[in-house]
Amino acid sequence: MKNFPSLLTIVAAVLFGSLSSCSTTPVITHDALRIEVNDSMQTRISANFDGASPLMNDFSTSESLITSQFQTGAFTLNKKEKIAVDDHAGKGTAWMFTGTDQAHGLQKILRIKTYDSFPDVAYLDVRYVNIGDQPLSVTGWINSRYKVIPSEDTTKFWSFQGSSHEDRRDWIQRVNPGFHQENYMGMNASDYGGGIPVVDLWRKDVGLAIGHTEPVAKLVSLPIEYAKDAQEATLDIEYHYPRAKSLAAGDTLQTFHTFVSVHQKDCFATLKQFAAYMQTKGIKPAPSEPAAFEPIWCAWGYGRNFTVKEILNTLPKVKELGIHWVGIDDGYQQAEGDWNTNRQKFPEGDIGMKTLVDSIHAAGMKAVLWWAPLAVDSGTKFLKENPNVLLIQENGKPQHISWWDSYYMAPTDSAALRSAKSTVEMFMKDWGFDALKLDGQHMNAVAPDYASGHGLQYPEQSYEALPKYFQTIFETARSIHPNAVVEFCPCGDCMNFYTMPYTNQFVASDPTSSWQVRLKGKVYKAMMPQTAYFGDHVELTDNGDDFASQIGIGAVPGTKFIWPATGNKRVDRELLTPERESLFKKWISLYQDKMLSTGTYRGGLYDIGYDIPEAHCIEKDGEMYYAFYNPDYNGEIALRGLDKDKRYTVTDYFHGKSLGEISGEDPHIQTSFQGSLMLEVKEIQ
Numbered sequence: 080m081k082n083f084p085s086l087l088t089i090v091a092a093v094l095f096g097s098l099s100s101c102s103t104t105p106v107i108t109h110d111a112l113r114i115e116v117n118d119s120m121q122t123r124i125s126a127n128f129d130g131a132s133p134l135m136n137d138f139s140t141s142e143s144l145i146t147s148q149f150q151t152g153a154f155t156l157n158k159k160e161k162i163a164v165d166d167h168a169g170k171g172t173a174w175m176f177t178g179t180d181q182a183h184g185l186q187k188i189l190r191i192k193t194y195d196s197f198p199d200v201a202y203l204d205v206r207y208v209n210i211g212d213q214p215l216s217v218t219g220w221i222n223s224r225y226k227v228i229p230s231e232d233t234t235k236f237w238s239f240q241g242s243s244h245e246d247r248r249d250w251i252q253r254v255n256p257g258f259h260q261e262n263y264m265g266m267n268a269s270d271y272g273g274g275i276p277v278v279d280l281w282r283k284d285v286g287l288a289i290g291h292t293e294p295v296a297k298l299v300s301l302p303i304e305y306a307k308d309a310q311e312a313t314l315d316i317e318y319h320y321p322r323a324k325s326l327a328a329g330d331t332l333q334t335f336h337t338f339v340s341v342h343q344k345d346c347f348a349t350l351k352q353f354a355a356y357m358q359t360k361g362i363k364p365a366p367s368e369p370a371a372f373e374p375i376w377c378a379w380g381y382g383r384n385f386t387v388k389e390i391l392n393t394l395p396k397v398k399e400l401g402i403h404w405v406g407i408d409d410g411y412q413q414a415e416g417d418w419n420t421n422r423q424k425f426p427e428g429d430i431g432m433k434t435l436v437d438s439i440h441a442a443g444m445k446a447v448l449w450w451a452p453l454a455v456d457s458g459t460k461f462l463k464e465n466p467n468v469l470l471i472q473e474n475g476k477p478q479h480i481s482w483w484d485s486y487y488m489a490p491t492d493s494a495a496l497r498s499a500k501s502t503v504e505m506f507m508k509d510w511g512f513d514a515l516k517l518d519g520q521h522m523n524a525v526a527p528d529y530a531s532g533h534g535l536q537y538p539e540q541s542y543e544a545l546p547k548y549f550q551t552i553f554e555t556a557r558s559i560h561p562n563a564v565v566e567f568c569p570c571g572d573c574m575n576f577y578t579m580p581y582t583n584q585f586v587a588s589d590p591t592s593s594w595q596v597r598l599k600g601k602v603y604k605a606m607m608p609q610t611a612y613f614g615d616h617v618e619l620t621d622n623g624d625d626f627a628s629q630i631g632i633g634a635v636p637g638t639k640f641i642w643p644a645t646g647n648k649r650v651d652r653e654l655l656t657p658e659r660e661s662l663f664k665k666w667i668s669l670y671q672d673k674m675l676s677t678g679t680y681r682g683g684l685y686d687i688g689y690d691i692p693e694a695h696c697i698e699k700d701g702e703m704y705y706a707f708y709n710p711d712y713n714g715e716i717a718l719r720g721l722d723k724d725k726r727y728t729v730t731d732y733f734h735g736k737s738l739g740e741i742s743g744e745d746p747h748i749q750t751s752f753q754g755s756l757m758l759e760v761k762e763i764q
Contacts, residue, residue, distance in 0.1 A: 109193040122138060139225055147216040167359045169195060206331050209331075241573050243274045272526075288338075301316050374635065376393075376639070376640070383410035401664075454486070465492075468498075515556055515564075517566060566613060570589050631695055677699070678698055728760070
């Protein structure tokens with residue numbers, strides 16, 4: 080730790096004012112965001128949106144330092160400054176508040192920055208200086224702790240919570256009394272962890288969001304709690320040091336950089352702003368790949384015991400449906416870690432796999448291969464040759480991956496990185512695959528690594544450095560095939576934000592419902608809208624045929640049907656019957672005709688939680704496409720986002736039925752539907 084430098088040495092700035100008197104409560108306004116800082120360095124957040132009720136009843140101790148002996152509370156504010164800034168995020172304004180806690184020998188420095196390019200958001204930097212004469216044992220800190228007044232609705236709040244869990248819970252969920260979720264960004268189960276370091280709590284009128292903005296992943300928690308007997312819900316950002324940190328006399332401790340923002344409707348605006356800001360810190364999406372928007376068939380319908388003959392027999396039907404991608408899934412390999420072909424499946428060895436890929440190409444389609452990187456089975460040739468490749472826990476045991484019954488390789492180990500690169504080369508250069516499907520919840524995060532020899536300065540660096548492992552895979556694939564597609568499927572996890580730049584196809588990743596297909600699509604389209612979003616196998620939706628939940632939100636459709644029948648009842652559950660074939664063909668044809676996945680997702684028009692029916696909108700080629708979802712709806716719907724001075728035709732494009740004309744000034748229609756309603760709205764010239 081080091082002494083806190085003057086702010087003027089950090090940014091080029093013009094001093095607007097420096098006041099020693101604190102007789103008035105400073106107020107920071109930035110578009111609709113309003114932050115008050117009182118004389119105790121407590122804060123209160125409010126929003127100036129029309130119709131927005133107060134978010135908070137009173138000021139709160141929003142930042143505190145936790146030591147072995149005490150947790151800080153009020154600080155006496157004795158200095159405040161306002162300066163202009165111009166840095167990586169553009170031009171803006173910074174306010175710096177300095178106060179003291181004489182009883183504990185601490186000084187607190189709170190810097191709040193706003194930028195012209197990022198409305199309704201403030202970026203926070205909190206530092207503590209030991210001004211006493213004894214060292215302090217620091218165990219953690221809390222930032223942005225706020226108590227939010229609930230709505231009067233049946234659902235008091237809706238929320239986005241970007242953590243990952245073994246039960247594969249929804250990322251967007253209701254918050255009512257009795258709710259608690261820790262939202263720890265590290266491992267929440269042996270295989271599950273990581274995510275997006277943001278939480279968002281909103282009512283119909285206004286929402287509040289917080290998160291950290293460090294350029295690498297950090298092991299923070301972002302808990303949301305609404306106790307049964309509480310008058311308010313609470314959210315904050317917490318960090319607990321894995322080992323107590325000594326803060327010597329005269330030294331400074333800096334917390335992670337964080338943000339607070341206000342918004343209206345759901346979390347779309349929050350996530351869009353967060354991702355845009357993080358681009359200024361170098362977290363940028365991969366180039367969009369056109370091939371990633373083409374429909375996908377995967378052989379997983381046949382399971383791990385597939386045969387090459389079954390795949391070849393299915394290819395004509397795949398092509399007939401207009402599907403461009405053929406996926407070879409789990410079961411071809413010798414073991415996790417030994418990725419050469421299994422001789423029982425491929426008697427000719429790797430040559431047999433190349434022959435299969437050649438057959439797919441000869442049929443006019445592209446080939447994608449399943450792979451579970453970072454996993455290695457015990458007893459494999461690779462592990463015997465590289466026994467030090469495993470990630471080791473603090474208890475001295477390797478980290479287990481329960482799903483594959485295998486172990487984590489350390490993502491920073493040189494042998495693991497060499498293996499990742501050489502395996503991609505085998506798949507794409509030797510076997511001829513056009514794309515990779517990276518699969519497994521274990522890919523999303525790793526535990527701290529206590530092994531020596533993995534190039535780490537501290538155990539938690541394994542977690543922070545994990546994205547570089549996937550950067551190696553992505554860059555190797557693109558160096559072999561400049562148009563290679565690399566799908567990242569973390570199997571129910573909320574994808575690790577810091578890995579997002581190293582994929583050009585997101586995926587619904589084993590959704591447990593059609594609702595998850597839609598909510599995950601909204602999240603990803605807020606953050607990196609140019610990256611293709613694959614809706615996963617349609618068989619994973621509510622009724623196994625819900626293409627409406629894929630196509631209506633701009634997802635790429637996919638299926639794992641089998642054809643013809645095999646005689647195996649378990650496998651034949653995925654049979655493409657004549658009825659299913661007719662439905663699948665119609666939906667895939669509609670997808671190919673409209674390609675809504677390449678349009679602009681208008682995520683700010685509707686609230687996925689409070690609006691009934693649930694609604695999504697895509698703008699493409701000057702037309703608007705709406706998708707509404709409800710089990711059984713009869714009533715009025717609003718077609719938002721239209722020009723009030725124009726008139727439009729409305730068509731139910733799935734049924735090919737005209738619903739008449741509307742004006743943009745009064746964009747409402749009466750309708751009834753079950754499940755979904757898909758509308759195309761065209762301007763009348």
